[in-house]
Amino acid sequence: MLVIPVTVLLLGLFSPILAADSPLPSFVKVCKRNDPKLNECFLKSAKNTLPNIVNGNKAFKIPKLDPFRIEAMTIGQGANSNIGLELTFRDIDIIGLKDTMLKDARIDLDKLRLDFEMVMPSLRVEGPYEVSGKILVLPITGKGMSNITLENVNVKWSLGGKLVGKTPESRRLQVDSAKVDIDPQNMRIDLDGLFGGEKTLSENMNVFLNENWRDVLGELKPGVNEALATIVTLIGNQVISSVTYDQLLPPQ
Template identity: 35%
Template structure:
């Protein structure tokens, strides 16, 4: 979620690849001034619309929809009414190609400000194997199977701090110092296959509980979700910034 927000924006703004052929690959995408917020937003939306599902191999942009994640885990919080170990593996995140960027602010030549990236996504779906164990409110929960979790009308808000890393003459790279991501959906629905080893009555009751209390459940999971995606985003952005200089990405 957050990782794609920053990644597609940065690559969407660049019309010059490492080999100098991105203008052919990214037809219609201009190289933006680093403080031109409208240009950055337009570039972001252009990439989402035209390349989110295919990726851009020449620039190292992987397909973003579906976005495949090998591992994703939220650990127990003993002080929370949602005290669970929840893990996913080989999960797909779908729906980002329909996202729309709303704001891209804070970019400056000296990278001295916190960068804010905001987008709205009509529907985000997580699909893949899960495992859960713990307690939800006052009831125990356990299960292992396939999950289908849908976030509707979701706002994604990322805050990124960068620092300049000069390398040689006229070459300035960036390094991620900190990244925080807030994910705010208007509704969440949970479908977890094989809860309680397939015991239908227990599974039906738990699904009713978690879907009726979706807001409370998500609020408890939200910090862990934001932290996990922040770590993923930092890893990906460090790779991008280590490869492409600010001079290649922007008109600075």
């Protein structure tokens, strides 16, 4: 299996989480652990909570997430890959989270696992980039502005957690793992400044990237998923760890 090193830098984006005895915001629908229709309740609660989180929320000390600013992200490819890239973004914006439509949400109390399925009509990445390496047999180098748009993106993500706290009353659910999988129906790529700004080479490479977007995404996808998982873990902990486990999911 190809291992792709990914570095995500989010400096100063999140404030410290709330004290464990802070009240839940009013928009959070509380679901009881003994509810026989817990997953239905959890889905309704997640649908109501999501737009409040995406638009930023002072109660959870979360800034506005659309656009979502990432100060640095590097996706490095292995030498044995057909697409051997090292792609670095700086001060990029991820745009489109506000239009996310939640399709399903499930909770496993025994495994302390949360699973979500959602659709994003458009997910766009804009900002400075630098790339070096090769795509198939073609070398690629460049530095400039990027505009990468994923269309009709199906997203599955899972959060794994553990309970932390010295007493049952102070226990909080802490996210310690996350997995994200994206499946777009199309991807459009526009990289300005390829090959030192040489117009013909740059235009031809962008055409090639767009014509072969599935192959490009297939190679970069593990790294992108890993980067998104890092972000999801930060957001998940900011929300879930803000209150005690019994506040979040009362026993009855």
